[in-house]
Amino acid sequence: MSTKKVISLPEKKYFPLNRVEREIGIACDVEDLIHFAAIGEIELCVKINWQRYFDPDSIATDDIRIFSRYDYEKARKALTETDYTGHPELSYLEVAYETDITVFEEQIIYIGEPKDLIHIPVEIKGMFSVSSELFSFSEKALIDGGIFYEKTLKLPRANDFSVYDITSRSGGDGIKYTPTGISGLNYPVSVNNLYITNVELERLISGKTHSVLAQDKCNDKPNHGNVERFAAKREQILMAAMYIQKEYPEKCKTYVDWAKQIDISAISFWPDTGKPPLEIDGIERLLSKVFDPKKWSGN
Numbered sequence: 001m002s003t004k005k006v007i008s009l010p011e012k013k014y015f016p017l018n019r020v021e022r023e024i025g026i027a028c029d030v031e032d033l034i035h036f037a038a039i040g041e042i043e044l045c046v047k048i049n050w051q052r053y054f055d056p057d058s059i060a061t062d063d064i065r066i067f068s069r070y071d072y073e074k075a076r077k078a079l080t081e082t083d084y085t086g087h088p089e090l091s092y093l094e095v096a097y098e099t100d101i102t103v104f105e106e107q108i109i110y111i112g113e114p115k116d117l118i119h120i121p122v123e124i125k126g127m128f129s130v131s132s133e134l135f136s137f138s139e140k141a142l143i144d145g146g147i148f149y150e151k152t153l154k155l156p157r158a159n160d161f162s163v164y165d166i167t168s169r170s171g172g173d174g175i176k177y178t179p180t181g182i183s184g185l186n187y188p189v190s191v192n193n194l195y196i197t198n199v200e201l202e203r204l205i206s207g208k209t210h211s212v213l214a215q216d217k218c219n220d221k222p223n224h225g226n227v228e229r230f231a232a233k234r235e236q237i238l239m240a241a242m243y244i245q246k247e248y249p250e251k252c253k254t255y256v257d258w259a260k261q262i263d264i265s266a267i268s269f270w271p272d273t274g275k276p277p278l279e280i281d282g283i284e285r286l287l288s289k290v291f292d293p294k295k296w297s298g299n
Helices: 017-024 030-038 072-080 132-143 166-170 198-206 210-218 224-247 255-264 280-291
Strands: 014-016 045-051 061-069 093-098 102-111 116-130 148-154 162-165 178-189 195-197
Touching: 014 017, 014 198, 017 030, 017 195, 030 132, 045 148, 045 178, 045 195, 061 116, 061 255, 072 093, 072 102, 072 116, 072 166, 093 116, 093 166, 093 178, 102 178, 116 132, 116 178, 132 148, 162 166, 178 280, 195 198, 224 255, 224 280, 255 280
Parallel strands: none
Antiparallel strands: 014 195, 045 116, 061 178, 093 102, 093 162, 102 116, 116 148, 148 178
Protein backbone atom coordinates (compact mmCIF):
# COMPACT_ATOMS: atom_id res chain seq x y z
CA MET A 1 0.00 0.00 0.00
CA SER A 2 1.53 3.26 -1.10
CA THR A 3 1.31 6.37 0.99
CA LYS A 4 1.43 9.91 -0.33
CA LYS A 5 3.84 12.34 1.19
CA VAL A 6 2.24 15.44 2.67
CA ILE A 7 4.26 18.57 2.04
CA SER A 8 3.74 21.45 4.44
CA LEU A 9 3.73 24.54 2.26
CA PRO A 10 3.70 28.11 3.55
CA GLU A 11 0.47 30.06 3.37
CA LYS A 12 -0.13 31.90 0.11
CA LYS A 13 -0.18 35.67 0.47
CA TYR A 14 -2.11 36.59 -2.70
CA PHE A 15 -4.04 34.91 -5.51
CA PRO A 16 -4.98 35.66 -9.13
CA LEU A 17 -8.67 36.44 -9.46
CA ASN A 18 -9.53 33.23 -11.29
CA ARG A 19 -8.29 31.18 -8.30
CA VAL A 20 -10.42 32.85 -5.62
CA GLU A 21 -13.49 30.63 -5.97
CA ARG A 22 -11.30 27.57 -5.52
CA GLU A 23 -9.51 29.02 -2.49
CA ILE A 24 -12.57 30.12 -0.48
CA GLY A 25 -14.86 27.29 -1.57
CA ILE A 26 -17.87 29.46 -2.39
CA ALA A 27 -19.21 30.83 -5.64
CA CYS A 28 -17.36 34.07 -6.35
CA ASP A 29 -16.39 34.67 -9.95
CA VAL A 30 -14.17 37.34 -11.46
CA GLU A 31 -17.16 39.53 -12.34
CA ASP A 32 -18.22 39.55 -8.67
CA LEU A 33 -14.75 40.57 -7.52
CA ILE A 34 -14.51 43.41 -10.05
CA HIS A 35 -17.92 44.64 -8.90
CA PHE A 36 -16.95 44.48 -5.20
CA ALA A 37 -13.80 46.48 -6.02
CA ALA A 38 -15.86 49.02 -7.98
CA ILE A 39 -18.06 49.76 -4.96
CA GLY A 40 -15.05 49.98 -2.66
CA GLU A 41 -15.66 46.87 -0.59
CA ILE A 42 -12.42 45.06 -1.41
CA GLU A 43 -9.01 45.99 -2.76
CA LEU A 44 -7.54 44.41 -5.86
CA CYS A 45 -3.82 44.68 -6.55
CA VAL A 46 -1.20 44.58 -9.27
CA LYS A 47 2.34 43.26 -8.82
CA ILE A 48 5.17 45.79 -9.17
CA ASN A 49 8.90 45.10 -9.43
CA TRP A 50 10.64 48.45 -9.91
CA GLN A 51 14.06 49.65 -8.77
CA ARG A 52 15.86 52.90 -9.39
CA TYR A 53 18.20 52.60 -12.40
CA PHE A 54 16.88 49.08 -13.00
CA ASP A 55 13.39 48.35 -14.25
CA PRO A 56 12.92 44.63 -14.96
CA ASP A 57 9.27 45.14 -15.87
CA SER A 58 9.98 47.99 -18.32
CA ILE A 59 7.10 49.95 -16.80
CA ALA A 60 6.65 53.35 -18.40
CA THR A 61 7.26 56.09 -15.85
CA ASP A 62 6.27 59.72 -15.80
CA ASP A 63 8.06 61.48 -12.93
CA ILE A 64 7.20 59.09 -10.11
CA ARG A 65 5.70 60.93 -7.16
CA ILE A 66 5.59 59.44 -3.68
CA PHE A 67 2.80 60.11 -1.21
CA SER A 68 3.83 59.75 2.43
CA ARG A 69 3.17 61.25 5.83
CA TYR A 70 5.90 62.12 8.31
CA ASP A 71 7.14 64.80 10.68
CA TYR A 72 8.09 67.33 8.02
CA GLU A 73 9.89 69.74 10.35
CA LYS A 74 11.94 67.00 12.01
CA ALA A 75 13.00 65.68 8.61
CA ARG A 76 13.92 69.16 7.39
CA LYS A 77 15.99 69.89 10.50
CA ALA A 78 17.83 66.57 10.21
CA LEU A 79 18.88 67.55 6.69
CA THR A 80 19.66 71.24 7.27
CA GLU A 81 20.89 71.85 10.84
CA THR A 82 24.68 71.81 10.98
CA ASP A 83 26.90 70.05 13.51
CA TYR A 84 30.40 70.97 14.73
CA THR A 85 31.78 70.42 11.22
CA GLY A 86 29.52 73.08 9.79
CA HIS A 87 27.60 70.55 7.74
CA PRO A 88 24.27 68.80 8.32
CA GLU A 89 24.51 65.47 10.13
CA LEU A 90 22.67 63.69 7.32
CA SER A 91 22.74 64.25 3.55
CA TYR A 92 19.59 62.18 3.00
CA LEU A 93 17.01 60.15 4.89
CA GLU A 94 16.60 56.53 3.90
CA VAL A 95 13.13 55.28 4.79
CA ALA A 96 11.38 52.03 3.95
CA TYR A 97 8.04 50.34 4.56
CA GLU A 98 7.73 46.55 4.41
CA THR A 99 4.98 43.95 4.77
CA ASP A 100 4.93 40.29 3.79
CA ILE A 101 3.81 41.30 0.27
CA THR A 102 5.08 44.86 -0.26
CA VAL A 103 8.42 46.67 -0.12
CA PHE A 104 8.54 50.44 -0.51
CA GLU A 105 11.83 52.34 -0.12
CA GLU A 106 12.71 55.97 -0.78
CA GLN A 107 15.24 58.68 -0.02
CA ILE A 108 14.26 62.12 1.21
CA ILE A 109 16.75 64.88 0.43
CA TYR A 110 16.82 68.66 0.87
CA ILE A 111 17.49 70.99 -2.04
CA GLY A 112 18.26 74.68 -1.78
CA GLU A 113 16.22 76.07 -4.68
CA PRO A 114 13.32 75.72 -4.36
CA LYS A 115 13.90 75.13 -0.65
CA ASP A 116 12.00 71.96 -0.04
CA LEU A 117 12.27 68.24 0.62
CA ILE A 118 12.08 65.99 -2.41
CA HIS A 119 11.50 62.25 -2.62
CA ILE A 120 13.55 59.80 -4.67
CA PRO A 121 12.10 56.30 -5.11
CA VAL A 122 14.62 53.50 -4.55
CA GLU A 123 12.54 50.33 -4.68
CA ILE A 124 8.85 49.64 -5.32
CA LYS A 125 8.15 45.95 -5.11
CA GLY A 126 5.22 43.62 -4.49
CA MET A 127 1.49 44.24 -4.24
CA PHE A 128 -0.04 47.70 -4.74
CA SER A 129 -3.78 48.33 -4.76
CA VAL A 130 -5.69 49.89 -7.63
CA SER A 131 -8.12 52.73 -6.95
CA SER A 132 -11.78 51.71 -6.79
CA GLU A 133 -12.49 54.54 -9.25
CA LEU A 134 -10.76 52.67 -12.06
CA PHE A 135 -13.10 49.73 -11.52
CA SER A 136 -16.21 51.88 -11.14
CA PHE A 137 -15.53 53.69 -14.43
CA SER A 138 -14.31 50.61 -16.32
CA GLU A 139 -16.12 47.70 -14.68
CA LYS A 140 -17.75 46.19 -17.77
CA ALA A 141 -14.80 46.92 -20.06
CA LEU A 142 -12.40 45.15 -17.68
CA ILE A 143 -14.67 42.12 -17.47
CA ASP A 144 -14.79 42.06 -21.28
CA GLY A 145 -10.97 41.93 -21.46
CA GLY A 146 -10.07 45.60 -21.64
CA ILE A 147 -6.74 47.07 -20.50
CA PHE A 148 -6.47 50.38 -18.64
CA TYR A 149 -3.37 52.30 -17.58
CA GLU A 150 -3.36 53.34 -13.93
CA LYS A 151 -0.97 56.01 -12.66
CA THR A 152 -1.90 56.15 -8.98
CA LEU A 153 -1.43 53.04 -6.83
CA LYS A 154 -1.87 52.74 -3.07
CA LEU A 155 -0.41 50.54 -0.37
CA PRO A 156 -2.81 47.66 0.26
CA ARG A 157 -4.29 46.86 3.64
CA ALA A 158 -1.91 44.89 5.85
CA ASN A 159 -2.14 43.26 9.26
CA ASP A 160 1.51 43.92 10.11
CA PHE A 161 4.21 46.17 8.72
CA SER A 162 7.73 47.37 9.54
CA VAL A 163 9.20 50.83 9.02
CA TYR A 164 12.95 51.41 8.67
CA ASP A 165 14.01 54.97 9.35
CA ILE A 166 17.64 56.15 9.45
CA THR A 167 16.68 59.13 11.61
CA SER A 168 15.87 56.74 14.44
CA ARG A 169 19.61 56.28 14.95
CA SER A 170 19.72 59.62 16.72
CA GLY A 171 17.06 58.54 19.21
CA GLY A 172 13.33 58.95 19.49
CA ASP A 173 10.95 57.52 16.96
CA GLY A 174 12.41 59.02 13.81
CA ILE A 175 10.17 61.05 11.54
CA LYS A 176 7.10 58.85 12.06
CA TYR A 177 7.17 57.81 8.43
CA THR A 178 4.10 56.26 6.79
CA PRO A 179 3.87 56.02 2.98
CA THR A 180 0.45 55.89 1.33
CA GLY A 181 1.02 55.42 -2.40
CA ILE A 182 2.75 56.34 -5.64
CA SER A 183 1.88 58.10 -8.87
CA GLY A 184 3.64 58.05 -12.23
CA LEU A 185 3.81 54.35 -13.04
CA ASN A 186 1.66 53.91 -16.13
CA TYR A 187 0.73 50.36 -15.19
CA PRO A 188 -1.44 48.28 -17.56
CA VAL A 189 -4.34 46.85 -15.54
CA SER A 190 -6.39 43.93 -16.83
CA VAL A 191 -8.25 40.99 -15.34
CA ASN A 192 -5.23 38.82 -16.15
CA ASN A 193 -2.78 40.74 -13.94
CA LEU A 194 -5.01 41.53 -10.96
CA TYR A 195 -4.56 39.83 -7.60
CA ILE A 196 -6.40 39.69 -4.30
CA THR A 197 -4.42 39.49 -1.05
CA ASN A 198 -5.11 37.02 1.73
CA VAL A 199 -6.09 39.99 3.93
CA GLU A 200 -8.94 40.78 1.53
CA LEU A 201 -9.88 37.11 1.23
CA GLU A 202 -10.15 36.90 5.01
CA ARG A 203 -12.52 39.87 4.93
CA LEU A 204 -14.68 38.08 2.37
CA ILE A 205 -14.65 34.78 4.25
CA SER A 206 -15.34 36.38 7.65
CA GLY A 207 -18.31 38.25 6.21
CA LYS A 208 -17.01 41.69 7.13
CA THR A 209 -18.21 42.97 3.76
CA HIS A 210 -21.28 40.73 3.53
CA SER A 211 -23.98 43.12 4.71
CA VAL A 212 -22.87 45.91 2.38
CA LEU A 213 -22.42 43.57 -0.56
CA ALA A 214 -25.80 41.95 -0.03
CA GLN A 215 -27.45 45.35 0.18
CA ASP A 216 -25.75 46.42 -3.04
CA LYS A 217 -26.93 43.30 -4.88
CA CYS A 218 -30.53 43.83 -3.78
CA ASN A 219 -30.69 47.57 -4.20
CA ASP A 220 -29.68 49.42 -7.36
CA LYS A 221 -30.67 52.81 -5.94
CA PRO A 222 -27.93 55.28 -4.98
CA ASN A 223 -26.65 54.92 -1.44
CA HIS A 224 -27.49 58.35 -0.05
CA GLY A 225 -25.54 57.59 3.13
CA ASN A 226 -22.36 57.25 1.08
CA VAL A 227 -23.14 60.47 -0.76
CA GLU A 228 -23.61 62.34 2.52
CA ARG A 229 -20.41 60.92 3.98
CA PHE A 230 -18.41 61.94 0.92
CA ALA A 231 -19.92 65.43 1.03
CA ALA A 232 -18.82 65.75 4.67
CA LYS A 233 -15.29 64.62 3.80
CA ARG A 234 -15.17 67.04 0.88
CA GLU A 235 -16.26 69.89 3.15
CA GLN A 236 -13.48 69.06 5.64
CA ILE A 237 -10.90 69.10 2.85
CA LEU A 238 -12.12 72.43 1.50
CA MET A 239 -12.05 74.01 4.98
CA ALA A 240 -8.46 72.82 5.43
CA ALA A 241 -7.62 74.08 1.93
CA MET A 242 -8.92 77.57 2.76
CA TYR A 243 -6.73 77.70 5.87
CA ILE A 244 -3.65 76.45 4.02
CA GLN A 245 -4.19 78.99 1.25
CA LYS A 246 -4.37 81.80 3.81
CA GLU A 247 -1.34 80.71 5.85
CA TYR A 248 0.88 79.27 3.10
CA PRO A 249 -0.09 80.89 -0.22
CA GLU A 250 3.31 80.01 -1.70
CA LYS A 251 2.41 76.32 -1.23
CA CYS A 252 -0.78 76.61 -3.28
CA LYS A 253 0.50 77.64 -6.70
CA THR A 254 -0.72 74.35 -8.18
CA TYR A 255 -3.42 72.00 -6.96
CA VAL A 256 -0.76 69.26 -6.61
CA ASP A 257 1.33 71.41 -4.23
CA TRP A 258 -1.82 72.51 -2.41
CA ALA A 259 -2.90 68.91 -1.84
CA LYS A 260 0.60 67.98 -0.67
CA GLN A 261 0.54 70.73 1.96
CA ILE A 262 -2.85 69.56 3.24
CA ASP A 263 -1.46 66.05 3.54
CA ILE A 264 1.66 67.26 5.37
CA SER A 265 -0.45 69.35 7.78
CA ALA A 266 -3.03 66.60 8.36
CA ILE A 267 -2.19 66.11 12.04
CA SER A 268 -3.29 69.71 12.72
CA PHE A 269 -6.72 69.25 11.15
CA TRP A 270 -7.42 65.60 11.98
CA PRO A 271 -5.52 64.87 15.23
CA ASP A 272 -7.43 61.64 15.91
CA THR A 273 -6.29 59.90 12.73
CA GLY A 274 -3.32 62.01 11.63
CA LYS A 275 -4.47 61.81 8.01
CA PRO A 276 -7.04 63.51 5.74
CA PRO A 277 -10.43 61.84 5.16
CA LEU A 278 -9.58 61.51 1.44
CA GLU A 279 -6.51 59.99 -0.21
CA ILE A 280 -4.03 62.38 -1.81
CA ASP A 281 -5.23 61.66 -5.36
CA GLY A 282 -8.82 62.42 -4.28
CA ILE A 283 -7.69 65.72 -2.74
CA GLU A 284 -5.89 66.61 -5.97
CA ARG A 285 -9.02 65.92 -8.03
CA LEU A 286 -11.11 68.06 -5.68
CA LEU A 287 -8.67 70.97 -5.73
CA SER A 288 -8.29 70.75 -9.51
CA LYS A 289 -11.96 71.74 -9.66
CA VAL A 290 -11.20 74.79 -7.51
CA PHE A 291 -8.57 75.80 -10.08
CA ASP A 292 -11.00 75.12 -12.94
CA PRO A 293 -14.67 75.49 -11.84
CA LYS A 294 -15.85 74.16 -15.24
CA LYS A 295 -14.90 70.68 -13.96
CA TRP A 296 -17.69 70.74 -11.37
CA SER A 297 -20.46 68.33 -12.30
CA GLY A 298 -22.35 68.13 -9.03
CA ASN A 299 -20.10 65.53 -7.35
